[in-house]
Amino acid sequence: MSASSRPAPRTTGYGPGHAATAMLALVIAMVTALTGQDAQAADRSVVTTERVRAELLAHAPEGVGPGRPVWLGLRISHQPQWHTYWRNPGDSGLPTTLSWRLPAGLSAGEIAWPVPQRLPVGHLVNYGYEGTTLLPVPITVTQDMRPSPLSPQLKIQLKAQWLACKTECIPEEGEFELQLPVRGSTALHANDFQAAFAAAPRALPANPGAVATGLASGARVEGQALRLELRGLPLEARGKTLALFPETAGVIDNASAMTQSWQGAVWTAQLALSPQRDLSPGQVSVVVADGARAWRAELPVAGTWPAVSAPAAGVSPALAEALRRNAETGPPTTTTTGWLLAMLGAVLGGMLLNLMPCVFPVLAVKVVGFARYGSDPRTRALSGLAYTGGVVLAFLSLGGLLLALRAGGEQLGWGFQLQSPAVVAALAALFTLIGLNLAGVFEFGTMLPPGWGGLHLRHPLADAALSGVLAVAIASPCTAPFMGASLGAVVTLPPGQGLAVFAALGMGMAAPYLAISVWPRAGQWLPRPGRWMDQFRRLMAFPMFATVVWLVWVLGQQSGIDGAAALLAMLVALAWLVWAMGLTGRSRLVLGLMAAAVLAAAALWLGPVVLREEAPPASGTQASSRSGTTWQPWSPERVQQALAAGRPVFVDFTAAWCVTCQYNKATTLSDPSVLADFAARQVVLLRADWTRRDPVITAALGALGRSGVPVYHLQMPGKPPILLPEVLSPAEIRQALSRP
Secondary structure: OOOOOOOOOOOOOOOHHHHHHHHHHHHHHHHHHHHOOOHHHHOOOEEEOOOEEEEEEEEEOOOOOOOOOEEEEEEEEEOOOOEEEEEEEEOOOOOOEEEEEOOOOEEEOOOOOOOOEEEEEOOEEEEEEOOEEEEEEEEEEOOOOOOEOOEOEEEEEEEEEEEEEOOOEEEEEEEEEEEEEOOOOEOOOHHHHHHHHHHOOEEOOOOHHHHHHOOOOEEEEEOOEEEEEEOOOOHHHOOOOOEEEEOOOOOEOOOOOOEEEEEOOEEEEEEEEOOOOOOOOOEEEEEEEEOOEEEEEEEEEEOOOOOOOOOOOOOOHHHHHHHHHHHHOOOOOOOHHHHHHHHHHHHHHHHHHOOOHHHHHHHHHHHHHHHHOOOOHHHHHHHHHHHHHHHHHHHHHHHHHHHHHHHOOOOOOOOHHHHOHHHHHHHHHHHHHHHHHHOOOOOHHHHOOOOOOOHHHHOHHHHHHHHHHHHHHHHOOOOOOOHHHHHHHHOOOOHHHHHHHHHHHHHHHHHHHHHHHHOOOHHHHOOOOOOHHHHHHHHOHHHHHHHHHHHHHHHHHHHHHHHHHHHHHHHHHHHHHHHHHOOOHHHHHHHHHHHHHHHHHHHHHHHHHHHOOOOOOOOOOEEOOOOOOEEEEOOHHHHHHHHHOOOOEEEEEEOOOOHHHHHHHHOHHHOHHHHHHHHHOOOEEEEEEOOOOOHHHHHHHHHOOOOOOOEEEEEOOOOOOEEEOOOOOHHHHHHHHOOO
16 A cells, blocks of 8 residues: 555555546546436437326427417326326226426416226226327417527427326326428327327317307206206217316215216216215316217306305315214314314424434434533533524424425425425535544545634534424434324414424433533532544444445435435545545645535436436235235225225335334344234225325325324224324234223
């Protein structure tokens, strides 16, 4: 090993030759990672998941210009037995949405929805598409369209979201891009568009004069039914049995039988109103179809609607039943007693949060900090107060953001920030830096401008407050006992009381440290400062690196194996940069610039791979080889089907970023005796994965009076739901299964 001729401030163990070799190897690894990406990345017009293949298509047979026909469309090819949804999804599901980013002079119209299929699921009926379908969108070109003479193409960008369902439902999305030539014909997919145009319903001819004579098409409410009369249907449809698809959602009982008849040229149908109806519209829109031919009509409604008795809009019948049960055994109310109980639960939950596995690294770092101030009670007390302030402020900030987003209509819960790959990647980078710092690879003082390096020494209280913020960042994925009910009650409380619950949670978490810091005799129990502290500090780097491993695994659940590998490559580049910044002289300048360039290139090329969200595997199923018990993906429909069949249901609401969830999954929920008990009682085991944002799971958690995971829900047929503790034990599950 070569040695430097002049002394260095710190021994690295590597000479210039080794550094050059490591640098070359890193550059080769980066190039390999960049060139080894999926070949589909070059084709931005296609997004493929395990359930569908979606492609952005264009149709401009006369080129792009004012008055010329221009169409864009999303073609979705479904895997066998999978489907997506129509504009009115029916009893459950979500319609596909398209968000366009178009050049100036182009504007997108509404989707020209093809006629859907009727998709029965148990006692529910949905409307959607199987096989291959194209959702065409008309594009209007104005005189403002000015293509660049240097680029005779227009960049079309689309963000699409769809819900792919089989027996389980998986929300998916994709970002698409294509270059649309301005001049010349774009008609490669003319057959697809012509087929979509043919499948779109045609508007029935209007006859304004018929309204006065009572000969116009219309609808009438008759008790608990809606009677439709359509006039003007073409001759080839008369006398035939037609299919009906209501565009107006939430009015008709989709699963009920429809009676229809012809009286000359008038088609009459009668349908039952939905028990969950939440609208009393003055006009309904319907599509009727005879095979591949379809017609659309907007019908004025006469008569008096029955009183609305349905739950909130957008809630499926299965979820409505969960809401009804929750009303019987609901969460703490907004009364003063309920608020005080939520506050007490938050304090206890915050204290127990210190015992959760995800907070252990911060516990160790704080032990070192208290030992440093063992002989200085005043500094130790001030440090404890500053740490408490940092914890409470962080909880208030997180709670305020959560409440503000929920007030804006977002369906979020505790730990929502870790549903974002960007936040997970940022935390992985932060913990990498902390781990390298604890290991002695660099000091933060060497990374700062002159005069800033001693800030943490001149302001130790700021250091303590920031460590409190860090503790909350680490603890946010966890839910300790007593926390679940308190956080679930927050969303039902006024904002001021809700923030008070978050403050109580912070006070509970900081309480043990605050007690030790202000109690004079605590200093006698702490070990004396010495050289051991430096070794202990280096040892604590390994829990930080273990946290990074966990965060990379979490990101892999969100962005796939490519996203996890891309993040690792970026973390290696980051580590190289901070190591180089700790050098001196020309080595710091040269290697620092090279490392910064590699990190910038990695962020530019690999950043999108890290941030993209892949759909979860098609089968979320796990099997136990010893008991034969199988975990299945959760859905409200699957819960209702199992209960209707007389079988108990156990639901594990979980997330990859929830350490408590993973602990329970690896211990109690994998215990052979517990799985044997489940199998013996024929319990249906369902797993609701909240790793990504899922409004359906969020709504189900809210129906159970909870706002975060883990939540363990046992439902026996005909009995109220049972919520188990956040930290499970086999005895608690057996006791719940044995309840009369």
